[in-house]
Amino acid sequence: MFTGIIEDLGIIKKLYAEGENLHITVQTSLTPELKIDQSVAHNGVCLTVVSIGVDNYIVTAIKETLDKTNLGKLKIGDIVNIERAMRLGDRLDGHIVQGHVDQTAECISVIEENGSWVFTFRYDRSYNNITIEKGSITVNGVSLTVVNSKINEFSVAIIPYTYEHTTFKTLNTGDVVNLEFDVIGKYVKRLNDLRS
Template sequence: MFTGIIEALGEIVHTEKDGSNIHFDIRTKLAQELKVDQSIAHDGVCLTVVKTDGNNFRVTAIDETLGKTNLSSWTKGRKVNLERCMPANGRFDGHIVQGHVDQVGTVVSIEEKDGSWVFGLSYDPEVGNITVEKGSITINGTSLTCFNSKAGSFSVAIIPYTYAHTNFHQLKVGDNVNLEFDILGKYMQRILKGYSS
């Protein structure tokens, strides 16, 4: 379990195709604290550490993950938001984040507002996910609050600290981002809609 509070940025230093999988080698100050078999959220995607080497570590994304996230577009030099699992005695500074991306969204607008930024995002509402006004959303692993919430679109405001210490400062209009919708909202929607046969 994660909280959506980003601990550090990592940089992809190598990618390697292996059948339908891709190995990612990532450089970060956190690497020396990691161990093999540990779960880390990478832009909101929970992946398992399979190797550590000094300031680098390796994770592997399988075809299922590559098909449902933006990881297939990751290349050398990309900055990635990193968060380790929440310790049992930790604080919930963000919200409940599973590290399971629901779908990919698209940045449709970026507006600077006196030192903060407003990002407009769109997503395919036919997948069945929803946002609510002032509800929680995870974008590239970052816990944020929605506003201008509509079917298929919403906005978030980014403060200077978050902008500088996550990969939001690298995003451009048209970029794809990983979205994990609020787990409580997903349960409520399932209760109300039931299962389709």
């Protein structure tokens, strides 16, 4: 489990394809605190640490993960949002995040508004995911509050701290992001669908 509160930015140092798997080498200041078999979220995608070096570590993404997330689009030098799994007993500063991406979305608008930013995203509604006004959403692993919720579109307001300490500072119109919809909302929607 994660909270959507980003701990660090990782730099992609190496990408190595083996069959349909992609081995991703990430450099981050958190490396000395990691251990093999630990779960770490990368742009909101939970991956297992399989190897650790001096200042970097390796995770492996399988084909399904590459098909359903933006990790298959990574290039050497890209930055990713990094979060380690939450510890039992810690404060839950964001919201409950599983690290299981539901789908991707495209950034369709970035507007600067007096020192903050409003990012708008459009997603494929055929997956039957929903947002609600003032509900929670995870974008590239960042826990955020939905504003301007529509059927297949929503916006989020980004404060300067979040902008500077996450990949939002590099996000542009046309970029693809990972979405994890609120887990409680997903269960409620599923129960409602079963009753229909």
